[in-house]
Each structure stands twice: as C-alpha cells, then as structure tokens.
Amino acid sequence: MPSAPANATRPARRPTVSRDVVVTAREQITEHMLRLTLGGDDDLAPAVHGTPGSWVKLFVPDPRDPSGSTEHGRAYTVRGFNPMSNEVDIDVFLHDGGTMPRWAESCAVGETARVGGPRPSGAPGRDAASMQLFGDETSLPAIAAILERERGHRPIRAWVELADDADRQEIALSRGAGITWLRREVGAAPGSALMDTATRQRFEPDAGVWFAAEAGAAQRFRGLVRGLALADLHIQGYWRAGVGDYRE
Ligand SMILES: Cc1cc2nc3c(=O)[nH]c(=O)nc-3n(C[C@H](O)[C@H](O)[C@H](O)COP(=O)(O)OP(=O)(O)OC[C@H]3O[C@@H](n4cnc5c(N)ncnc54)[C@H](O)[C@@H]3O)c2cc1C
Structure with a gap:
C-alpha cells in the first residue's frame, strides 16, 4: 500500500x-x-x-x-x-x-x-483565554477589526506604536478590552517602543499573542517569545524598512 x-x-x-x-x-x-x-x-x-x-x-x-x-x-x-x-x-x-x-x-x-x-489574519482563535495584540500604523486596521469583533468574553490588550499621535483612532472596545498608544520617537527604529513594552509583559500559557509590524521588530519579537507555550501565536512582518514590496 x-x-x-x-x-x-x-x-x-x-x-x-x-x-x-x-x-x-x-x-x-x-x-x-x-x-x-x-x-x-x-x-x-x-x-x-x-x-x-x-x-x-x-x-x-x-x-x-x-x-x-x-x-x-x-x-x-x-x-x-x-x-x-x-x-x-x-x-x-x-x-x-x-x-x-x-x-x-x-x-x-x-x-x-x-x-x-x-x-486569513492569524487572529487568535476562540480557545485563547485572553489576547495580547502588538502593532503599528500598518496593522492598526487589523487590530481595530479584531477588537471590534470581540464580545467581552475575555481580557484583551492591544499596544499600537505610532509616529504621530494624530493617527490615533476611536475604536469600539468590548468590556475587558484596552488599547495603549505608544509613541515612536523621531529616529527610533520602527517597533522599538513596541519591543520595550513587550519585554515587560507576562505571556500566560492560555493567551493568544498576535504581533504585526516592521519585519526587523517582528524578528526580535520572535526571539522574545521563543520557547514559550501559548494557546495561539502569530507573528508577521508587515513591511521592512528600506525594502519595497516586502514579502515574508
Ligand atoms: C497581511 C498584511 C496586511 C497589511 N495591511 C495593511 C493595511 O491595512 N494598511 C497599510 O497601510 N499597510 C498594510 N500592510 C503593510 C503594507 O503592505 C506595506 O507597508 C507595503 O510596503 C506598502 O506598500 P507601499 O507601496 O506603500 O511601499 P513599498 O513600495 O512596498 O515600499 C517603498 C518604501 O517604503 C517603505 N515602507 C513601506 N511601508 C512603510 C511604513 N509603514 N512606514 C514607513 N516606510 C514604509 C519601504 O521600506 C520602502 O523603503 C499590510 C501588510 C501585510 C503583510
């Protein structure tokens, strides 16, 4: 056979x-x-x-x-x-x-x-007891869509790095959801404010973790969570500094 x-x-x-x-x-x-x-x-x-x-x-x-x-x-x-x-x-x-x-x-x-x-977006599935989302201007549309789909049955935190506070958006948040706007300082590497925050987070084994931003930052985030047992993990470089039409 x-x-x-x-x-x-x-x-x-x-x-x-x-x-x-x-x-x-x-x-x-x-x-x-x-x-x-x-x-x-x-x-x-x-x-x-x-x-x-x-x-x-x-x-x-x-x-x-x-x-x-x-x-x-x-x-x-x-x-x-x-x-x-x-x-x-x-x-x-x-x-x-x-x-x-x-x-x-x-x-x-x-x-x-x-x-x-x-x-598909790779958004954490229903099995994850909580969600931690990390992104920048390019993944803000995805984070907003994910947050708006939630019905308040689990805690969800999002951190979004922006170069300009004028790009903050009003996003409908369910009970237990929160969004923190991070500022990317002039001259700082894209994703550096996200990584500063990420290194201070606790990632629980039943959490769904989603990260989408500049590819170098995504690589550093992979290193941060490598070896952790998580309910769901999605990491993607959405663009790469200095590279046109970047594809991962
Ligand atoms: C799954 C997925 C979903 C995405 N969703 C969105 C979305 O909803 N909205 C959105 O705006 N983008 C989104 N992006 C990112 C977008 O595809 C890239 O930023 C893409 O490079 C944009 O093409 P461009 O023609 O603007 O620049 P390109 O022609 O690809 O690149 C030209 C130059 O611009 C630089 N560059 C590219 N993006 C940025 C940036 N964000 N900041 C600073 N410099 C940059 C490049 O490094 C390059 O030097 C998504 C990417 C992926 C993979």
Whole structure:
C-alpha cells in the first residue's frame, strides 16, 4: 500500500482569485490614514476571509506604463466589508516614498483596481483565554477589526506604536478590552517602543499573542517569545524598512 504523502494532513490552500474593483469613496480618517471603499460588479464576499483583520492583495496600475499592463500589488487589511453594498474598506497608511500611498492619494472615485484574496489574519482563535495584540500604523486596521469583533468574553490588550499621535483612532472596545498608544520617537527604529513594552509583559500559557509590524521588530519579537507555550501565536512582518514590496 503506498504511504500517504508527508503533507497529507495539511489543509489545501484556498484558491486566490482576483476581482475587479472600483473606488467608490475616499475618506481621510486620521492625519496619515486614508480609507478607500472598493466596490463594483464582481462579488467581493469570496475575497473576504471570515477572520477579523483578514487581508487582500490590492493591485493598481503602474502610472509609468501607458499600456496599463504593469501593476503593483501590496497587502491591505479588510477593515470592513458591507455585504449589502458589496463594498470593502481598506485603510492606507500614507508613509513617504510608498507606491500605494502615491496611488491612493491621487486616485479618484471611479478609478479601477483589482483585489486578490481571501487571506486569513492569524487572529487568535476562540480557545485563547485572553489576547495580547502588538502593532503599528500598518496593522492598526487589523487590530481595530479584531477588537471590534470581540464580545467581552475575555481580557484583551492591544499596544499600537505610532509616529504621530494624530493617527490615533476611536475604536469600539468590548468590556475587558484596552488599547495603549505608544509613541515612536523621531529616529527610533520602527517597533522599538513596541519591543520595550513587550519585554515587560507576562505571556500566560492560555493567551493568544498576535504581533504585526516592521519585519526587523517582528524578528526580535520572535526571539522574545521563543520557547514559550501559548494557546495561539502569530507573528508577521508587515513591511521592512528600506525594502519595497516586502514579502515574508
Ligand atoms: C497581511 C498584511 C496586511 C497589511 N495591511 C495593511 C493595511 O491595512 N494598511 C497599510 O497601510 N499597510 C498594510 N500592510 C503593510 C503594507 O503592505 C506595506 O507597508 C507595503 O510596503 C506598502 O506598500 P507601499 O507601496 O506603500 O511601499 P513599498 O513600495 O512596498 O515600499 C517603498 C518604501 O517604503 C517603505 N515602507 C513601506 N511601508 C512603510 C511604513 N509603514 N512606514 C514607513 N516606510 C514604509 C519601504 O521600506 C520602502 O523603503 C499590510 C501588510 C501585510 C503583510
């Protein structure tokens, strides 16, 4: 009898299909965060994973290619999905020198793009008795989505590092949830305030821990929690300083 392949128990990866979208609204929600609402005729529900803070790959045309055949693709969190209007909200952090911020700032309602998905967020599951979330401007949309999905049945703490206090957001918190805004000082390495805080935390074995920020900080966080028994652990570099189109 042939032996089962080594990866026989690994769940099959859901196929990722891309869908055409149209920018239906734009809203500057804080100093450096621009919310784009994407809709259109293609059904977007299959592109949205059920986990809060899930993400899609957003593809936009390269303005330097008049033929329109060259595209740039970057990961963006599904901040909200309205099945009635078939619209997805994404929040684009407007940092210097970014391809997507440049596109997002100049795009008009009616502009077309594509999204590929669904992709899960790795948010701690229901088994975790408490949650500790760590992030920066790029993972704030995911943290907000995770916090808003909670119903107050477990303690949940989030720490978000920002370069500018003007990017703090009002987030609906359930009972037992709290968010702490950390300031990244000028010239400090991205994620340094997060790591200062993380080293002072206690991580209980029944906790779900989620970290998403700059890749170097994510690497340091991996070192911090290495060997700990935890109910759930997800660590991801969402971008890397000095590297365009970073993928982990
Ligand atoms: C799963 C996932 C979900 C994400 N969700 C979001 C989201 O909802 N909103 C969001 O804004 N981002 C999100 N990101 C991060 C985003 O994909 C990256 O920041 C990406 O690099 C943005 O592309 P860009 O065109 O702006 O910059 P790129 O063209 O990729 O990079 C150009 C330059 O900008 C630098 N750079 C990239 N990001 C930053 C930053 N945050 N701060 C300072 N410099 C930077 C790079 O190091 C590089 O030097 C997510 C990433 C992942 C993996």
